[in-house]
Amino acid sequence: MGTYLTIAGIVELLSFLLMGVLISSFLTVSHRRDDLLQSLGSKPYIYRFRQRLVIGFYILLTCALAGALFWFPFTL
Amino acid sequence: MDRENHQERLLYATSTHWVKYGKHLLFSLMFLTIGIAFLGTTSSLTGTFRMVGPVLYGMSSVCVLVGHHVLFHKILSECMPDILITNRRVIYFDDSLLCCDDENEIPLSKVPGVQVAQHGILQNLLNYGTLRFTIAGGFFDHEGCILRVPRPDHVAEVITQSVEEECRLQPSLSHMTYSLG
Numbered sequence: 250m251g252t253y254l255t256i257a258g259i260v261e262l263l264s265f266l267l268m269g270v271l272i273s274s275f276l277t278v279s280h281r282r283d284d285l286l287q288s289l290g291s292k293p294y295i296y297r298f299r300q301r302l303v304i305g306f307y308i309l310l311t312c313a314l315a316g317a318l319f320w321f322p323f324t325l
Numbered sequence: 326m327d328r329e330n331h332q333e334r335l336l337y338a339t340s341t342h343w344v345k346y347g348k349h350l351l352f353s354l355m356f357l358t359i360g361i362a363f364l365g366t367t368s369s370l371t372g373t374f375r376m377v378g379p380v381l382y383g384m385s386s387v388c389v390l391v392g393h394h395v396l397f398h399k400i401l402s403e404c405m406p407d408i409l410i411t412n413r414r415v416i417y418f419d420d421s422l423l424c425c426d427d428e429n430e431i432p433l434s435k436v437p438g439v440q441v442a443q444h445g446i447l448q449n450l451l452n453y454g455t456l457r458f459t460i461a462g463g464f465f466d467h468e469g470c471i472l473r474v475p476r477p478d479h480v481a482e483v484i485t486q487s488v489e490e491e492c493r494l495q496p497s498l499s500h501m502t503y504s505l506g
């Protein structure tokens with residue numbers, strides 16, 4: 250059991266790190282795009298809602314996968 | 326009045342067609358299936374071979390998470406509007422988070438024509454295609470093309486109208502040709 254949980258811990262740590270890097274990179278790019286849209290006279294709030302939805306879904310699914318992978322060894 | 330007309334303003338903003346996610350979705354599903362298959366094997370082999378179980382479990386975890394992150398990397402890279410048409414220029418972005426951050430601009434004053442190309446059953450069925458910008462009878466190479474444009478006829482029409490408006494304000498500009506492929 251201990252081996253399984255150690256493996257799950259390492260893999261999930263890397264997974265959450267990757268998720269953090271991807272989200273921060275996405276926020277940087279999307280803020281730049283929002284600034285451009287605003288400078289052209291558009292209101293980017295519609296896109297912002299979609300972006301938050303995608304980020305929320307990404308975090309939720311990553312947590313669900315982490316839960317499933319930690320739960321699996323207990324079923325063996 | 327003239328100053329207001331010459332101020333740059335956004336006419337149209339869209340994202341490239343959702344078909345761009347297809348390849349990554351298949352890739353992700355493949356990895357997810359392999360991961361689940363490994364998990365199934367893990368549970369059946371744990372009683373027989375004690376060492377094989379954790380290795381298979383590690384491999385299955387990696388497969389599932391690679392599939393998951395690859396799909397979301399693509400979704401996050403592409404969910405922003407990446408084709409912007411203003412009364413002065415066409416701007417399009419080619420983004421891939423952490424890998425590529427290209428911004429291309431085509432000034433409308435240098436665009437005498439735009440061609441719409443929709444080839445194949447898929448492109449006609451899902452209504453997307455390629456926009457090619459012409460200059461003096463020739464074509465820009467790859468950089469003058471915008472791939473996977475949704476409703477390309479409508480987008481070309483917006484560009485045509487914008488160029489015509491620009492031509493009215495600056496009569497020295499050549500007239501635009503518009504053709505459907």
